[in-house]
Amino acid sequence: MSDTALTRTLVTSLIEDAVTAPSMHNAQPWNFLHRSGTGVLELYGDPDRTMPYEDPDRRALHLGCGAALFNLRVAAAHHSLHDDVRLLPDPEDPWHLADVRLLPAASRDDGLGALHPALRRRHTSRFPFSEERIPSEVTDGLCAEALLEGCRLVVPGTWHTDTVLDLVHDSEMLEAVHTAVRTEIAAWTRTGAAGEGPGTEGIPSYAFGPRQYDVTSPVRDFGSHRSASGRGSAVFEKRPQIVLLGTGTDTPGDWLKAGQAMQRVLLRATLDGLSTSLMSQPLEWPELRSVARDPLSAMGFVHMVIRLGYGPEGRATPRRPVSDVLRFV
Helix, strand or coil, X not given: CCCCCCCHHHHHHHHHHHCCCCCHHHCCCEEEEECCCCCEEEEEECHHHCCCCCCCCCHHHHHHHHHHHHHHHHHHHHCCEEEEEEECCCCCCCCEEEEEEEEECCCCCCCCHHHHHHCCCCCECCCCCCCCCCCHHHHHHHHHHHHHCCCEEECCCHHHHHHHHHHHHHHXXXXXXXXXXXXXXHHCEECCCCCCCCCCCCEEHXXXXXXECCCCCCCCCHHHCCCCCCCCEECXXXXXXXXXXXXXXXXXXXXXXXXXXXXXXXXXXXXXXXXXXXECHHHHCHHHHHXXXXXXXXXXXXXXXXXXXXXXXXXXXXXXXXXXXXXEC
C-alpha cells in the first residue's frame, strides 16, 4: 500500500473505531503505532493498565487488545482495505501484540465490512433481559462466527449452565474476602451521575445496572465495591442464556484469537438484535476457571462467559481520546 493512501486522517479514523472495543473494567489496555512508509499499524499492550490481582497472567489484557484488533480489521474492511495480521511478531517484546498490514481489498468478501454498523451500537448491558428464548439459528450463527476466528463458542446445556452460575456465586464470595481484588476493582469504577467527574476510562456508575432482587443472572455487581446513589433493584431473568468462548490451548496467541472471536460474536449478536454482557468473574480464579469447561468438550480452556438476551442496550462507557493511544513515527 502506498504511503499517501495511509494518511493520518485515515489511521486516526481506524483507531477511533478500534477503541470502541470492550476491555476488563474498561481499562482500555492498548496502544497503537504507525510508522510512516510501512503501511503497518502496530498494536501494543499497555503495561500501566494491568491488573496484578485479577489478571496476573494478562490474559484479560490480551482479550481486550484482541477485541480492539478485530475492530481495526472491521474498520479497514469498511474503508475497502484488506488486513494482513501477524500476532506476537517480536519474541523479545511480549507487549508487542500484533502488526496489521493494510492492503487494497482483495476480491473475496470475508464479511467484516458488514459488521461495521455494530461497532458503536455494541455496549455491555447489565440490565435485566426478557425470558424470550433465542432461536437456535441465531446461536448457531454466533458459533459459526467464532469458528471463523479459530475459536469455539459453546451453548451449554442445563447442568452446565447451572455449574457456571454456581461458579459466578463462588467467585463473588472469593472476591468479597480478597481485599486487594476489591481495591483493584474500586480503582476502575467511578461514581456520580452520567458525565460527572473526571476520567475517560473505568466503569461509570450509570453502567453498573440495577441490583438484583434475586441473584439469578451472571451480572457483576460493581456497585458493591463503591457506593453508587440512585441504583434501584430489579428482577433479572430466571433462566439466563449464556455461551462460553474458548480455545483448545491456552497461550497468549490463543488469548488474542479469543479476543477477536469474542468481538466478532458480540458485533454479530448486536446486529441480530441481541443485548450482551461479559462475565469474566469466575475465570479470574484458577481454581474455578478449570471447572467452567464441559469435560467432554473439545474446548480446553474457557476465556469468556457471554450473557445474551433481549433487553435494553447498555450505554456507551468513556473512551480515551485517540491522541492518548496512537503515535505516529
